[in-house]
Amino acid sequence: MSAPLIIAVPSKGRLQENAFAFFARAGLPLVRPGGERDYRGTIKGVPDVEVAFLSASDIVGQLATGAAHLGITGEDLLREQLADADAVVEFVTPLGFGFADVVVAAPKAWIDVRTMADLDDVAADIRQRHGRRLRVATKYINLTRRFFAYHGVGDYRIVESLGATEGAPAAGTAEIIVDITTTGATLAANALKIVDDGVILRSQANLVASVSAPWSGVARRAARTILTRIAAEEEARNTRELTAVLPEGVLLPGDLTERFHATLPLGLPDTQGRVTLHCPGAQVFALADFLVHAGADPVTVRSVDWVLRRTNPLIERLLARIGAGVA
Ligand SMILES: Nc1ncnc2c1ncn2[C@@H]1O[C@H](COP(=O)(O)OP(=O)(O)OP(=O)(O)O)[C@@H](O)[C@H]1O
Numbered sequence: 192m193s194a195p196l197i198i199a200v201p202s203k204g205r206l207q208e209n210a211f212a213f214f215a216r217a218g219l220p221l222v223r224p225g226g227e228r229d230y231r232g233t234i235k236g237v238p239d240v241e242v243a244f245l246s247a248s249d250i251v252g253q254l255a256t257g258a259a260h261l262g263i264t265g266e267d268l269l270r271e272q273l274a275d276a277d278a279v280v281e282f283v284t285p286l287g288f289g290f291a292d293v294v295v296a297a298p299k300a301w302i303d304v305r306t307m308a309d310l311d312d313v314a315a316d317i318r319q320r321h322g323r324r325l326r327v328a329t330k331y332i333n334l335t336r337r338f339f340a341y342h343g344v345g346d347y348r349i350v351e352s353l354g355a356t357e358g359a360p361a362a363g364t365a366e367i368i369v370d371i372t373t374t375g376a377t378l379a380a381n382a383l384k385i386v387d388d389g390v391i392l393r394s395q396a397n398l399v400a401s402v403s404a405p406w407s408g409v410a411r412r413a414a415r416t417i418l419t420r421i422a423a424e425e426e427a428r429n430t431r432e433l434t435a436v437l438p439e440g441v442l443l444p445g446d447l448t449e450r451f452h453a454t455l456p457l458g459l460p461d462t463q464g465r466v467t468l469h470c471p472g473a474q475v476f477a478l479a480d481f482l483v484h485a486g487a488d489p490v491t492v493r494s495v496d497w498v499l500r501r502t503n504p505l506i507e508r509l510l511a512r513i514g515a516g517v518a
């Protein structure tokens with residue numbers, strides 16, 4: 192048997208919980224036979240797949256070396272750890288969880304400091320008064336360097352911080368910080384504020400593919416199965432299915448798509464006038480009202496679990512990147 196597809200999934204914390212829920216919704220239940228401390232798993236019912244449970248940060252490394260074919264991790268970590276992330280991985284799809292902004296934050300007490308340009312002034316001031324550089328506590332060293340250079344701030348020094356970064360200014364080890372924030376609670380608790388033009392990156396968890404992994408036929412086929420279900424769930428999430436019986440002689444208008452973004456997955460109404468329509472959640476009531484006024488009574492609306500298609504944008508994107516090969 193040729194080597195399986197390796198998919199790297201966060202092994203703990205918020206990203207792990209969300210990743211398990213996400214895969215389950217897509218009809219891809221992750222199985223961890225040995226419990227929380229088991230770092231190898233499978234996807235129930237999908238052959239030729241091995242799940243590697245790793246830290247979100249290690250997942251970046253495994254994708255970069257090609258040890259994993261697919262992975263779930265934060266865009267912040269990908270952009271921080273890879274000099275040119277887009278050259279090394281293909282961003283297949285954002286996952287709608289793990290939202291975190293990488294931001295520059297300064298003490299709230301610095302009332303005159305609002306922008307990156309103001310920080311440049313502060314840096315000059317510190318240099319002049321104390322003969323040293325502005326200190327920035329962060330674990331996002333590369334993102335910080337790139338962003339500060341882009342804003343023309345050069346007279347600073349990074350103080351590497353591996354945790355509790357928000358505490359650095361109060362502890363006196365740095366003046367400002369670069370870290371991730373989601374609710375803002377940690378910044379507020381530490382009397383810090385985000386600099387107005389200091390949002391470096393709006394990150395969320397992404398499904399990404401390694402460009403350098405050995406994409407054998409087996410790996411491609413397994414990836415196709417996984418991406419088919421993920422795309423099916425993505426499409427279904429915002430799809431509502433309406434069923435109705437139209438009175439004899441009533442025709443559906445030709446501009447159904449333009450007016451309601453609706454499609455007819457089963458085709459035109461049958462001889463009894465029965466019809467099934469799909470439309471986005473936001474259009475449901477407009478379309479239902481229309482059908483009721485046309486004489487349908489009742490109109491039934493359902494959520495949809497999956498919309499499975501022969502191909503989809505996720506597969507197309509992956510194949511375009513790794514080469515069509517023998518999938
Ligand atoms: N507060 C948060 N809300 C949402 N996503 C977050 C949050 N904190 C981190 N993340 C996302 O998850 C990734 C990994 O963070 P996580 O906290 O799981 O790992 P860690 O900080 O390396 O480890 P730990 O917190 O367990 O010491 C981050 O890089 C980011 O993409």
Ligand SMILES: O=P(O)(O)OC[C@H]1O[C@H](OP(=O)(O)OP(=O)(O)O)[C@H](O)[C@@H]1O
Nearest residue numbers: 354355370371372373374375376377378
């Ligand atoms: O804006 P908030 O919602 O307050 O979230 C931001 C905090 O969450 C993360 O910390 P985490 O809890 O992962 O602890 P860590 O610093 O040990 O990673 C991050 O490092 C921030 O400190």
Ligand SMILES: [Mg+2]
Nearest residue numbers: 204205354371
């Ligand atoms: Mg953390």
